[in-house]
Amino acid sequence: MTVTMEKPEPRAAGPLAPRNLWAAAATSYLTIVLVVLVVALPLIWMILASFKAPSELITTSPSLLPDSLAPTNYVEAARRAPFGRFLLNSVIVTAIGAGIKVILAIMTAYALVYVRFPFKNLIFAGILATLMVPPQVSVLPNFILISGLGGANTYWGIILPGLGTGFGTFLLRQQLLAIPKSLTEAAEIDGAGHWRRLWSIVVPVSAPTIATVALVSIVFEWNEYLWPLVITSDPMMMTLPVGLNALRNSESSALGYPLLMAGSVAIIVPVLIVFVALQRYIIAGLTQGAVKD
């Protein structure tokens, strides 16, 4: 659609003509400031609201700052729902899920680049094509399979279906193809097998890409919603987003807002901290493949 945007030349080129507005917007600091505010304000509002008492929030003239910074809502949320447990579940699912995913991606990429096997390109295409099969399409058959195997409300049931990775394999394969062959060949001549070549040469050399894949996987697993939503019904096995949804359903909407904001902070702020610290890697990983060289 956007490819064919051949706009006709505007007749009047006054200061308010579309193309001049466009140019003005693009060159203005105001745009940057505006966009940063539009992005940041809702998140700041969330943090402020998470410290407000219901009476401060449920009003038609809300104040900007909360009366006190006591974590009342966090304590109350943890009293109404097992929030500590949600947090623990999220950490476990994220750590194990992302950890296994990264190892699978490294080993698959190594095999695709260094190990001789028939139809490797076809296999790679098959792995890559999974990116076109949305998880939402596969959720029902996976639910029937996993719950039939007794995986509902278990850690393995939450983690297992998402472990196969096309994205990580793709990124790491690109990286491995860029490693000079002389490095691994030297090790081969020294008698190192594939296992040793993988861990003592390929992995250390690829550390930045592995970090990227790991970070992206961690963020993805942490935010993952649809699958844990359908496969868990026991609050003790829910991850943070699923638990927060359960809390929302159990509270009358207006009174629940302070608790919901406390819960949203618990989901969003850890990712924000990781993102601020390591944004270079995360942005690189999530936008890889976009710009052809």
Next chain:
Amino acid sequence: MSVSTAKSGEAPIDDPPSPSVSIRPTRFGPRERRDFLVFLAFAGPNILLIILFSYRPVIQNIQYSLLNWTLGSSNATAIGIGNYVEFLTSPGTLDILRITLVFTLVTVGGSMVLGLLIALALNRRIRGIGLARATVFAPYVLSGVGVGFVWQLIFDPAIGILGVILRSVGLSNPEWFRNPNLTLVMVIIVYIWKNMGYAAVIYLAGLQAVPKDLLEAASLDGASSSRTFRSVVWPLLSPTTFFLVITTILSSLQAFDIIQAMTPLGNGTTTLIYESYLQGFINTRAGYSATIATILFVLLVIFTIVQLRFVERRVHYS
């Protein structure tokens, strides 16, 4: 094809179909057997998981779609294409398709136009630009559920800050959650808020790849900045635009978290993917849900093929 057909000026090449041409000298020795096993051990688990949890469900959906089957029940009746007929003739279907189309077009168009605008603003070397870039991208990595709840508080007709702002300038705050047209607008706004940073960063990378000498040449020729953008920059960005069109349409068609968080019953926001979820897991109609999932998958495949075949040809590669 290798049979000698003498072209003018070329000596006929005698190329009998000898086995040595097509078969590479790979005898299946111990080394090859070891490599074979190593490959299976290294890549096998990942491939198995992908087959089991990504490809098998596509086939299984087709099987389920031919059943009248309540989720969790042990009885299912084969009803042929009954579910497909029901979907195509159901009065709600047109609305679902309309919502899917509007949601996809507006979120894709909106995040790309805003993304390009932001990228143009960010494409300069000034202090703090890295921080601005990171801020704009940040919502993309945040939980859709958390983001949905935050915006639900902002949009709340009674106590939301948006209403306070609208009223302070003399406007009334509409019933965002009751009116099905407004729920769609609301969800679209939040989705664009969360995803425009992605388009912005991709466009920014595209802009930074535009050769400086081309821009200098254009300005020496006296081209205005908007003329330069239209005639030089925009054509060079077409691979980026093409990439973004494909990736953002695919992700818009898969949008779930924000829709579920803000409008759990899908009031006015029931896209194809959400209808499939509602039918499967709320109404427990497994067969009907699988039918919609299958239809969506076919649409995705058709769409991808069409994109690859027809759009890529019109893209200008530098």
